[in-house]
Amino acid sequence: MGVWISAISQGLLFGIMGIGLFLTFRILDFPDMTVEGTFPFGAAVAVTAIAHGVSPIIATILAALAGMVAGLITGLLATKGHMPLLLAGILVMTALYSVNLRIMGQSNLSLLGMKNLFTGKWMNSMPPYIGSVIFGFIVVTIVVALLMVFLNTRLGQGFIAAGDNRNMARSLGINPDHMQVLGLVVGNGLIGLSGGLVAQSDGYADVSMGVGVIVIGLAAIIIGEVLFGELTLSQRLIAVVLGSIVYRFVIVIVLDLGFSADDLKLVSAVVLALSIILPQLNDRFRLKRTLRKGVSSDD
Amino acid sequence: MTNTQLELKDVAVNVVAGHEVKTLLSNINLKLDQGDFATVIGTNGAGKSTMFNAIAGDLEITHGTIHIAGQRVDRESPEKRARLIARVFQDPKMGTAPRMTVAENLALASHRGERLGLKSRALRAQMARFKAITALAPNGLDEALNKPTEELSGGQRQALSLLMATMRNPELLMLDEHTAALDPHTSQAVMELTQRIVAENHLTCLMVTHQMDDALNYGNRLIVVDAGHIVADYSGDEKQQLSRADLLQYFA
Numbered sequence: 001m002g003v004w005i006s007a008i009s010q011g012l013l014f015g016i017m018g019i020g021l022f023l024t025f026r027i028l029d030f031p032d033m034t035v036e037g038t039f040p041f042g043a044a045v046a047v048t049a050i051a052h053g054v055s056p057i058i059a060t061i062l063a064a065l066a067g068m069v070a071g072l073i074t075g076l077l078a079t080k081g082h083m084p085l086l087l088a089g090i091l092v093m094t095a096l097y098s099v100n101l102r103i104m105g106q107s108n109l110s111l112l113g114m115k116n117l118f119t120g121k122w123m124n125s126m127p128p129y130i131g132s133v134i135f136g137f138i139v140v141t142i143v144v145a146l147l148m149v150f151l152n153t154r155l156g157q158g159f160i161a162a163g164d165n166r167n168m169a170r171s172l173g174i175n176p177d178h179m180q181v182l183g184l185v186v187g188n189g190l191i192g193l194s195g196g197l198v199a200q201s202d203g204y205a206d207v208s209m210g211v212g213v214i215v216i217g218l219a220a221i222i223i224g225e226v227l228f229g230e231l232t233l234s235q236r237l238i239a240v241v242l243g244s245i246v247y248r249f250v251i252v253i254v255l256d257l258g259f260s261a262d263d264l265k266l267v268s269a270v271v272l273a274l275s276i277i278l279p280q281l282n283d284r285f286r287l288k289r290t291l292r293k294g295v296s297s298d299d
Numbered sequence: 300m301t302n303t304q305l306e307l308k309d310v311a312v313n314v315v316a317g318h319e320v321k322t323l324l325s326n327i328n329l330k331l332d333q334g335d336f337a338t339v340i341g342t343n344g345a346g347k348s349t350m351f352n353a354i355a356g357d358l359e360i361t362h363g364t365i366h367i368a369g370q371r372v373d374r375e376s377p378e379k380r381a382r383l384i385a386r387v388f389q390d391p392k393m394g395t396a397p398r399m400t401v402a403e404n405l406a407l408a409s410h411r412g413e414r415l416g417l418k419s420r421a422l423r424a425q426m427a428r429f430k431a432i433t434a435l436a437p438n439g440l441d442e443a444l445n446k447p448t449e450e451l452s453g454g455q456r457q458a459l460s461l462l463m464a465t466m467r468n469p470e471l472l473m474l475d476e477h478t479a480a481l482d483p484h485t486s487q488a489v490m491e492l493t494q495r496i497v498a499e500n501h502l503t504c505l506m507v508t509h510q511m512d513d514a515l516n517y518g519n520r521l522i523v524v525d526a527g528h529i530v531a532d533y534s535g536d537e538k539q540q541l542s543r544a545d546l547l548q549y550f551a
């Protein structure tokens with residue numbers, strides 16, 4: 001049972017990363033590779049800050065701010081440096097690897113014996129993982145609620161329009177470059193926050209913990225879309241979090257089947273690929289069935 | 300007394316193509332007064348779109364000045380010029396956000412050129428107004444306020460683009476062959492809507508068209524562009540008396 005509850009907790013914390021990625025991948029319509037650097041960046045900043053005696057809450061805020069700075073740099077490289085977004089993201093991601101090593105002073109840093117957001121009295125009074133689930137749920141609720149409010153403001157609508165049709169946005173006086181930077185800052189802020197929380201939950205930060213996180217984020221987004229179909233934009237934010245939890249369940253099942261933890265990156269990639277391919281196959285299959293039915297009813 | 304809404308003075312646009320400098324527009328002088336509705340015609344490559352893009356800010360001018368409603372705009376970005384200019388494009392897909400609903404598109408357009416802040420979009424409070432505005436369109440747009448615009452027909456989208464462009468009266472309305480992608484019936488309906496909105500709101504309008512009949516039938520000015528120059532500018536009675544045959548000489 002514990003492993004399933006832990007999966008929910010992890011799903012919620014990684015769901016924040018999925019939402020951050022959703023802002024750029026689905027609303028602004030480009031894949032932001034910065035994610036792979038920002039996630040461990042948030043983790044490194046939070047864990048290092050806690051290790052230096054900073055309060056876990058401040059450390060978590062610093063993780064989010066660090067992510068925002070990373071997103072800002074990617075945005076400026078793309079808009080002011082006229083660099084393709086993919087390349088800008090890859091450059092920042094690569095640079096952050098060294099930055100993270102510098103911050104931690106080593107390739108991984110443990111929080112063993114140190115207080116963090118997941119080790120408080122309240123957390124310890126709960127059955128295993130339940131406290132993490134409640135805490136994750138509260139953070140996710142705040143993030144989703146704030147984003148829902150933002151997306152329904154005039155600026156939020158301009159942000160959506162800029163991702164939908166740059167040309168139309170410009171003709172209405174909205175600068176799509178500014179919106180792109182805004183999306184990268186907010187999105188990476190959430191990813192940094194997610195990294196900071198996951199590191200505290202796991203009890204350590206590792207310089208390589210960002211490898212493959214973009215696949216996990218995309219899997220959360222796509223699983224959410226496949227499972228829940230047509231939704232409003234606000235509902236889609238919730239679907240990303242639920243997709244992230246379902247993804248974690250899939251990982252638990254796969255590990256249960258006897259796969260090793262070393263296989264997880266391969267499994268993540270396969271899960272994402274299947275999430276994209278299976279609905280297409282299903283559509284085709286239904287089409288064929290419908291056609292067959294059509295023929296038989298004529299008969 | 301009339302106010303000059305658009306003034307192009309000695310405007311030139313040169314571009315570098317390989318090792319050559321190519322002149323796309325030269326010595327363009329044009330004045331539109333408040334309420335002028337000018338149609339612009341010319342062969343492909345004559346410079347109509349270049350002139351349009353120069354006014355809208357998509358293309359930097361090499362020489363001259365552009366004033367709209369008395370404000371010099373030729374060093375401003377297209378986004379900044381949006382406070383003065385509203386545009387409807389040739390491609391119905393270019394003027395609306397496809398995944399946003401008709402109402403959301405209209406709400407955004409009602410703030411054209413404004414700084415967008417963190418105020419609520421207040422969509423519900425505006426629905427009655429949007430319903431009244433879209434009822435002007437001939438193709439049932441008022442029944443589709445909650446539909447994403449990607450589900451609309453080309454004619455509906457173009458009518459929506461026009462309504463969005465004129466929700467806040469622009470100092471200059473620019474129509475770039477906005478009926479070219481529509482079937483003749485829909486094109487006629489959108490043109491009639493255009494005529495009505497321009498007349499009722501006393502808008503200043505510049506409309507590029509390839510349809511000679513539209514160029515003749517609509518507006519009080521007709522401008523002919525050829526090889527990067529304005530070669531004719533008809534107005535008043537002179538424009539009224541023009542025929543297709545008169546225009547054909549420019550396409551010889």
